[in-house]
Amino acid sequence: MAVYTAVSAEALGDFLRGFDHGELVSLKGIAEGVENSNYLVDTTTGRFILTLYEKRVSADDLPFFMSVLDHLASDGNPVPRALPDRTGTLIHELCGRPACLIEFLSGVSVSHPTAAQARAAGAAMGAMHESLAGVALERPNTLGPEGWQALLARCGHDLDAIEPGLFARVTQAADDVVAGWPHDLPRAVIHADLFPDNVLMLGDRVSGLIDFYFACTDIRAYDLAIMHTAWAFDARGEAYDAAVGTALIAGYADRHRLSDAERAALPILAQGACLRFLATRAWDWLNTPADALVTRKDPLAYWRRFEAYRQGLFA
Ligand SMILES: Nc1ncnc2c1ncn2[C@@H]1O[C@H](COP(=O)(O)OP(=O)(O)OP(=O)(O)O)[C@@H](O)[C@H]1O
Ligand SMILES: N[C@@H](CCO)C(=O)O
Numbered sequence: 001m002a003v004y005t006a007v008s009a010e011a012l013g014d015f016l017r018g019f020d021h022g023e024l025v026s027l028k029g030i031a032e033g034v035e036n037s038n039y040l041v042d043t044t045t046g047r048f049i050l051t052l053y054e055k056r057v058s059a060d061d062l063p064f065f066m067s068v069l070d071h072l073a074s075d076g077n078p079v080p081r082a083l084p085d086r087t088g089t090l091i092h093e094l095c096g097r098p099a100c101l102i103e104f105l106s107g108v109s110v111s112h113p114t115a116a117q118a119r120a121a122g123a124a125m126g127a128m129h130e131s132l133a134g135v136a137l138e139r140p141n142t143l144g145p146e147g148w149q150a151l152l153a154r155c156g157h158d159l160d161a162i163e164p165g166l167f168a169r170v171t172q173a174a175d176d177v178v179a180g181w182p183h184d185l186p187r188a189v190i191h192a193d194l195f196p197d198n199v200l201m202l203g204d205r206v207s208g209l210i211d212f213y214f215a216c217t218d219i220r221a222y223d224l225a226i227m228h229t230a231w232a233f234d235a236r237g238e239a240y241d242a243a244v245g246t247a248l249i250a251g252y253a254d255r256h257r258l259s260d261a262e263r264a265a266l267p268i269l270a271q272g273a274c275l276r277f278l279a280t281r282a283w284d285w286l287n288t289p290a291d292a293l294v295t296r297k298d299p300l301a302y303w304r305r306f307e308a309y310r311q312g313l314f315a
Contacts, residue, residue, distance in 0.1 A: 003029035004054045005037045005095050012041065012050065015094050018085040019101060021045050032109075032197060034284065034297065035213060037097070040104075047104040049080065052097040056280075057213045059098040062091045064139045065212050066100075068132070068189055075131040078124070078200075078208050080105050107200030107207030111235075115243040116204045118231050119251035124206040125194055125227060126255025129220055132189045141192065141216035145178050145272060148279040155279070158286050162299055170278065173306060177272050182219065182265045190223035191215055195230040221262035224252050225269035229277070229305050237301035240308055267314045274306035 013024045022045030030038040030049075037052040053059065072079045080103040082090045092099045110117055141147065152159070152170055159167040191198075192214040200208030232245035249266075252258060281299035288296050 002031070002033040002035065003037045003039075005052045005097050007037075007039060007050065007052070007095050011095055012039075015092070015099075016041075016043060016101075018087075018092075019083065020086060021048065021083065021101070033211075034295070035211075041101070048083070049102040049104055050094075050099065051102055052094060052099045053213070054097065057098075059091070061139060061213075062098060062100070064137060065215055066090050067137055068135075068212055068215050071135055071137075072128060072131055072209075077128050077131055078105065078206060079212070080208065080210060105200055105208030105210065107202050109197045109199060110201055111196065113196055113231055113244055114204075115241075115247040117201055118244040119247040119254075120201070120204055120206050121194075121196075121199050121231065122224070122227070122248040122251025122253075123255045124199065124209060124251075125191070125223060126252040128191065128209065129188060129223070129256045135189055137189055137217075139189075139216045141218040143192070143214065143276050143280065144216075144218060145174075145181055148272075148276045149174050149178065151279040151283055152275070155282050155286060159282055162282060162285060163303070166282075166303070170275065170303070173271070173310075174275055177268060177275060180268045181272060182261075182268065185219045185221055185262055185265055186259075187217055188220045189215060190218050190220060192218065192223060192226060194223065194227045219265075219269065221258065221265055222269045222273065224249065224258070224262075225266050226273040226276075227252075228266070229270050229273045229302070229309075233301075233305055233308075235301060236298070237304035237308075240313060267309055267312070270309045270314075271306055274302045274309060278302035278306065 016024055022043035025042040028040045036054050039050040041048045041050050066082050069079050069081055073081050082100040082102050084090050157167050198211040231248050232241050278299050281297045285296050285299050
């Protein structure tokens with residue numbers, strides 16, 4: 001469960017008095033997620049999400065995320081906007097953390113996507129990239145190749161406590177991926193974390209794209225590669241579902257051009273994505289206090305995916 005900061009009904013009641021969204025009726029911590037504290041808030045006028053930003057989200061980056069969301073929502077993408085208070089302020093402080101009140105979107109995230117759902121989700125990413133083409137917003141990817149190499153180095157030999165020999169294997173893997181990393185592909189604002197749990201669906205239709213807090217400027221096809229690693233495997237990273245993987249890419253290509261060079265780069269981009277998620281999961285695995293109300297995610301599930309891509313999954 002991800003609730004790092006407890007918010008009392010009194011504190012939230014006071015907070016809501018600054019908005020035109022009614023009075024507090026109920027407040028529930030949301031179990032899903034690992035990064036931020038999220039609450040489901042019902043008021044006398046509707047339902048909202050309250051997010052308190054923790055851990056990896058810097059308050060300085062929030063204006064960038066809010067601008068991306070605002071642009072995407074204005075262009076018809078199903079993303080939640082942050083709601084302004086009566087003074088027009090979007091980003092607040094609550095219980096000592098940066099906080100936003102956010103539009104609630106209906107839908108559920110699927111644990112085992114079907115090919116039809118993957119196709120729709122791929123198309124939603126394609127539409128998002130279409131909207132973001134040429135948008136002059138910039139945020140460097142702090143979890144790009146240099147970022148994950150640095151994080152793996154900080155984990156150091158503690159990685160061997162996760163699996164003996166892991167440190168040496170991932171260090172070599174990271175060197176290999178960095179050596180083959182493409183530098184001439186189109187770059188744009190990307191989501192960078194569009195896992196199934198960040199896509200809300202009603203049946204086979206996408207009703208929401210959420211959790212833009214890793215959004216950044218990077219290789220556009222890297223976003224699709226990240227999505228492929230997250231959607232097309234079982235949770236342990238053991239079984240690859242080719243129908244889901246193929247549908248995802250086909251759905252994307254229906255809505256946004258995927259050049260031959262981008263397609264050819266997907267294997268190396270996917271390997272990089274695996275190391276990026278292995279790195280953050282391993283760091284959290286080694287550094288999450290035992291009493292934290294959060295379910296840690298398995299780093300090795302990303303090492304298994306890495307091996308699958310390295311052995312030519314796309315070939
Ligand atoms: N705008 C929204 N509308 C409806 N539900 C939402 C919204 N935002 C978040 N949620 C719910 O809260 C959960 C956690 O949100 P989110 O994925 O943003 O958290 P996180 O801690 O940043 O997660 P992650 O581990 O994926 O980075 C989601 O799975 C979803 O159930
Ligand atoms: N989507 C990420 C968590 C957010 O960084 C993971 O599954 O590791």
